Amino acid sequence: MSPSLTVSRIAAQQGSVLRELRTASLREAPYAFGETLEDALLVEPSSFDATAELHANSPRLATFLLYTEGHPCGLVHAYIEEAPNARAFVSALWVAPAVRHLRGGELLVNVASQWLAEQGAAEVHAWISEENRTAMRFYERLHFGPTGDRRAMPSHEQEAESLFVRHMHAEHHA
Numbered sequence: 048m049s050p051s052l053t054v055s056r057i058a059a060q061q062g063s064v065l066r067e068l069r070t071a072s073l074r075e076a077p078y079a080f081g082e083t084l085e086d087a088l089l090v091e092p093s094s095f096d097a098t099a100e101l102h103a104n105s106p107r108l109a110t111f112l113l114y115t116e117g118h119p120c121g122l123v124h125a126y127i128e129e130a131p132n133a134r135a136f137v138s139a140l141w142v143a144p145a146v147r148h149l150r151g152g153e154l155l156v157n158v159a160s161q162w163l164a165e166q167g168a169a170e171v172h173a174w175i176s177e178e179n180r181t182a183m184r185f186y187e188r189l190h191f192g193p194t195g196d197r198r199a200m201p202s203h204e205q206e207a208e209s210l211f212v213r214h215m216h217a218e219h220h221a
C-alpha cells in the first residue's frame with residue numbers, strides 16, 4: 048500500500064527540520080540546486096530557526112513540508128520577489144528518494160502555487176537546471192512551460208538553468 052502523503056506549511060519552531068531536509072536534498076541531488084551542501088553547512092544552524100520563523104508567517108516567503116506517516120520527507124520554498132518585478136517562484140523542491148513517484152512533488156508544487164495565487168500571483172516561475180531532465184518533465188506535466196530565459200547556475204557556473212512559468216488559471220484547482 049502507498050504511504051499517505053500530506054503537505055503543510057512549516058511551523059515557526061521547525062528550523063532543525065528545515066536544516067535536515069535542506070542538507071539531505073543538497074547531499075542527494077547536488078546537480079539540482081544553486082546552493083551547495085558546503086554553503087548550507089557553513090550557515091549557523093540558528094539561521095535555519097530564523098528562516099523557519101519567517102517562512103511560517105511571512106506573506107511573501109513560505110516553505111511547505113511533505114510528510115509520510117508524520118515523518119518529514121520533502122520540501123519546497125515559495126516566494127514573491129521584491130517590487131517592481133514581484134514575480135512568484137517555487138524553488139528548492141526535493142522529495143526523498145524512498146517516496147518518489149507517489150505524487151508528493153506534485154502535491155508540494157500545487158500547494159505552494161495555490162498559496163502564491165492566494166497572495167495575488169497570476170503566474171508561478173521555477174528555475175530548472177538544463178541537466179535535470181527529470182525535473183523538466185516533472186514541471187512540464189504540471190503545465191509549466193519555458194519562458195526562454197536562461198542563466199548560469201549560481202554555484203555551478205559552467206551549467207545553465209532555464210526559467211519555466213505556469214499560468215495560474217483554473218487547472219491547479221482541478
Ligand SMILES: CC(C)(COP(=O)(O)OP(=O)(O)OC[C@H]1O[C@@H](n2cnc3c(N)ncnc32)[C@H](O)[C@@H]1OP(=O)(O)O)[C@@H](O)C(=O)NCCC(=O)NCCS
Nearest residue numbers: 076079140141142147148149150151152153175182184185
Ligand atoms: C523532481 C522531484 C521533486 C519529483 O518528485 P516526485 O514526488 O517523484 O514527483 P511526482 O510523483 O509528483 O512525479 C514524478 C514522476 O513520477 C511519475 N509518477 C507519479 N506517480 C507515479 C506512480 N504511482 N507510479 C509511477 N510513476 C509515477 C510522474 O508521472 C512523474 O513522471 P514524469 O516526470 O516522467 O512525467 C524528485 O524527483 C526530486 O526530488 N528530485 C531531485 C531534486 C530535484 O531535481 N528537484 C527539482 C529542482 S528544479
